[in-house]
Amino acid sequence: MIKLRNLDLRLPSGFALAIDSLDIKEGEVFAIIGPNGAGKTTLLNVLALLRETNPGALEIGGANALAAANRTGLRRSMSYLFSRPYLVNDTVYNNVLLPLKFRGERDAGRVAEMLEIFRITHLRDRGTGQLSQGERHRVSLARAFVTRPKLVLLDEPFSSLDARVKETIISDLGRITRAAKTTVVLVTQDQEEALALADTLAVIKDGCLLQRGEPQELFSRPASKDVADFVGVETILRGEIAAKSDNLCSVRVGGSTLEVISGCEAGDKVLVCVRPEAVTVSKAAEANSMRNHFRGKIVSIEPWRLEYRLSIDCGFSLIVGVTKRSLDEMGLKPGDEVFASFKATAAHLIRR
Amino acid sequence: MASGDAEVSAIVQLSLCVSTFATVVSVLIGVPLGGLLAIKRFPLKKVVISVVNTGMGLPPVVVGLIAMLFLSRNGPLGFLGWLYTPAGMVLAQVIIATPVITGLSLSAMQSLDRKFYLQMLTLGAGQWQALWVCLKEVKLSILAAIIAGFGSIISEVGAVMIVGGNIRHQTRVLTTAVVMETHMGNFDMAIALGLILLSLTFLINIALTFIQQQKAQTE
Numbered sequence: 001m002i003k004l005r006n007l008d009l010r011l012p013s014g015f016a017l018a019i020d021s022l023d024i025k026e027g028e029v030f031a032i033i034g035p036n037g038a039g040k041t042t043l044l045n046v047l048a049l050l051r052e053t054n055p056g057a058l059e060i061g062g063a064n065a066l067a068a069a070n071r072t073g074l075r076r077s078m079s080y081l082f083s084r085p086y087l088v089n090d091t092v093y094n095n096v097l098l099p100l101k102f103r104g105e106r107d108a109g110r111v112a113e114m115l116e117i118f119r120i121t122h123l124r125d126r127g128t129g130q131l132s133q134g135e136r137h138r139v140s141l142a143r144a145f146v147t148r149p150k151l152v153l154l155d156e157p158f159s160s161l162d163a164r165v166k167e168t169i170i171s172d173l174g175r176i177t178r179a180a181k182t183t184v185v186l187v188t189q190d191q192e193e194a195l196a197l198a199d200t201l202a203v204i205k206d207g208c209l210l211q212r213g214e215p216q217e218l219f220s221r222p223a224s225k226d227v228a229d230f231v232g233v234e235t236i237l238r239g240e241i242a243a244k245s246d247n248l249c250s251v252r253v254g255g256s257t258l259e260v261i262s263g264c265e266a267g268d269k270v271l272v273c274v275r276p277e278a279v280t281v282s283k284a285a286e287a288n289s290m291r292n293h294f295r296g297k298i299v300s301i302e303p304w305r306l307e308y309r310l311s312i313d314c315g316f317s318l319i320v321g322v323t324k325r326s327l328d329e330m331g332l333k334p335g336d337e338v339f340a341s342f343k344a345t346a347a348h349l350i351r352r
Numbered sequence: 353m354a355s356g357d358a359e360v361s362a363i364v365q366l367s368l369c370v371s372t373f374a375t376v377v378s379v380l381i382g383v384p385l386g387g388l389l390a391i392k393r394f395p396l397k398k399v400v401i402s403v404v405n406t407g408m409g410l411p412p413v414v415v416g417l418i419a420m421l422f423l424s425r426n427g428p429l430g431f432l433g434w435l436y437t438p439a440g441m442v443l444a445q446v447i448i449a450t451p452v453i454t455g456l457s458l459s460a461m462q463s464l465d466r467k468f469y470l471q472m473l474t475l476g477a478g479q480w481q482a483l484w485v486c487l488k489e490v491k492l493s494i495l496a497a498i499i500a501g502f503g504s505i506i507s508e509v510g511a512v513m514i515v516g517g518n519i520r521h522q523t524r525v526l527t528t529a530v531v532m533e534t535h536m537g538n539f540d541m542a543i544a545l546g547l548i549l550l551s552l553t554f555l556i557n558i559a560l561t562f563i564q565q566q567k568a569q570t571e
Contacts, residue, residue: 048474072478080474082467089489098485099475147476 001026001151001183002047003059009046017042017207024200026150027181029174031198031215033188035230039207040187044153047185048080061150076103078151083159085140087128092120095128096142103147114142117176134165141169145176152177154186158193170196191232195219203227220275221348228273228350234309234319235274238352241266248291248344256315259291262349271350276309276321278346282339283330291344294318298336301327312340359521364548367525370438371506374445378501382450383494386457387483391469404458407451412444416514419444423515436517441525444511453501460493461486495564499557506553526552 002024009017017039024030032040045051046058049071058065060074079099087095096111115121118138123131131139137157144152158166174197177184188194194201195215202212203226211223222228228236239253244266251258251272264270285293296314303309308327310320318340322332332338389401421427423435423443434440464486472482487494509527516523518532526549533542 050470050473072476075474076476078474080471082471084467086465086468086471088485102472102476102478102481143475153474 001028001061002185003057004046005057007043007046007053007056007058009042009051009053009056011042015039015042015207017046019043019209022202022209022212024183024185026183029177029184029186029197029199031186031188031194031201032204033191033194033201033230034204035189038204040204041155042207043204044080044155044185044187047151048078048153049075076147077149078153079144079147079149080153081140081144081155081157083156085136087131087136087139087143089128091125091127092123092131092139093125095139096146099143099147110146110148114146117145118142118172134161134169137161137165137169141173145180145182148180149182151183151185154184154188156188156190157186159188159190166193173197191219203230205230222273222350224350225271225352228271228348232275233273233348234276235272235279235317237272237274237316239270239272241268241270241349249349251349253316256294258347259344260347260349261344264349264351268349269352271352273348273350274318274342274346276319279318279320279340279342281310281312281320281322281326281330281332282341283332283336285339286341288341289343290341292347293339293341295337295339298332298334298338300334301332310338312338314340360545360548362521363524363526363529363545364552366438366523367506367527367549368552370441370512370525371445371502374442374449374505375498375502377442377446378449378453379498381446382453382501383457383487383497384483385450386454386459386497387461387487389454389458390461390464391466391483391486401458404451404455408455410448410451411510412448412508413510413514415447416444416511419447419511419515435515436519436523438516438523441512441516441523444515445505445508448508448511449501449505452504453497456497456500457487457494460490460497463493464490492564492568495560495567499560499564502556502560503553506556507549 004019004022007017007019032043034040042051046053049065053066061077063070063074065074088098093111096114100107100110115124118141120135120138120142123135128136128139158169161169170193186197198215200212201215201218203210203218205226211218211227218227219231222231222233225236237253239251239258241249241264242252242257243250247261247263249260249262249264251260251270253272258272260272294314296312296318299311299313301308301310307321307323310322312318312320320340419440420435422429423432423440424430434443468489469482469486472485477485507527509531512525513528513531516528518524518528526545530542530545530549533545
């Protein structure tokens, strides 16, 4: 659906976006995550043909998107949702009708269908000034999909919504994009949003594409420290592979040895990545199949979303995610001695 | 005018015709120009905006003088034969009102987030369709620009006096008639004409303001 080559865009601010190659398949939900100022929105603007990209090559649906003659036609095959819904000061119905009017069409049936899909039929004659934020987003989505676009670009479209509204809108969006086989490029900072929608995930930082792949692959096998940092790997340890047997590596980290399944070789200097949810914690030593067991002391307990993060000193610092219920049941508090365990497959090594 | 004086009626009609026509032309030029200046990015944009803003304060007498030089027999526009005609007066008033309407339209459009324009483009609008939707979004401010543009020319005397020449039954308008009657010592007539001008300006502005406020209430 999209082929981008040799993008080298330099903005007057000095920011540079350089992407050698980016391919997005038809019908794919492609999420781009990265910190603020990474270049996510700039990339989306390039794909939406709102920015000149010379030199470079961009093909959308097989057409040269950089040719001025193709621009309006290609724009009409896509929809772009900004983080804020820019609705015109009119009724909901007329807002959803607007993209059709731009194309010289007036298909009332299609508008009614979109109002129904996004559950805003009852708001049909209401002015946009009287809508809640969630309703405005729904109108914006209905307007984006009314033309049955082949490509939808979403720039952090749900960032201003509360969790419950966001959940239902994401669910509706997922349903319609799967049904219509629409290609979606989603820019977000919200990893959960990316996981809920994306078939493919890419991490971008400082104008460079760091890694792309299936979401689970990216979250469990980050290719660099920057990616690991961004996808929520909170324990990143510097170590060296002391020995390797089959694929089981013994990694020296300070005075401790960790066992990790990896393709790295003995002698490699590595970063050991462990996700907080991959570690279990108990008050007494437990016999289980996990290869890594460490005794340590809880240094701190911090709330994190609906869970808690435990920082455990095991000779190295290990961050563990626990639920409020587990925390209460075990009666954990800072200074307690605990046992932390994780599987050899739960850790990931990055050569450094 | 109330006593049915045909000459006064003709003066009032000509005043209204010249200023209304000049306002319409200025709106057709100034509103899209202001909109384009707001949304387009191009080199020397700030310089062009400064020129427009300077134009908002053009002295009508100077405009009249330049228009007269251009329209005079040996001037570059002399072939039009517009000197001392209502057409010449319209031209002079267009030069005065256009920067006012352009500048205020530009300011109105700049109050709108540029992403709104980009959003319209990404919904499939052509450039002019997107501009039209944006202008509709700021229509109250555009109406204010039109009111200001009309106000700047209906009461203007210097330019129409020089370009029109205040010729009886041909180019005499309310403002030039007031000046002439004052110079002739006919203060009663000058005051009467002045009151008519004031009433007309008031009525037109009240009508436009009424429309503007009615739109504001419905939004």
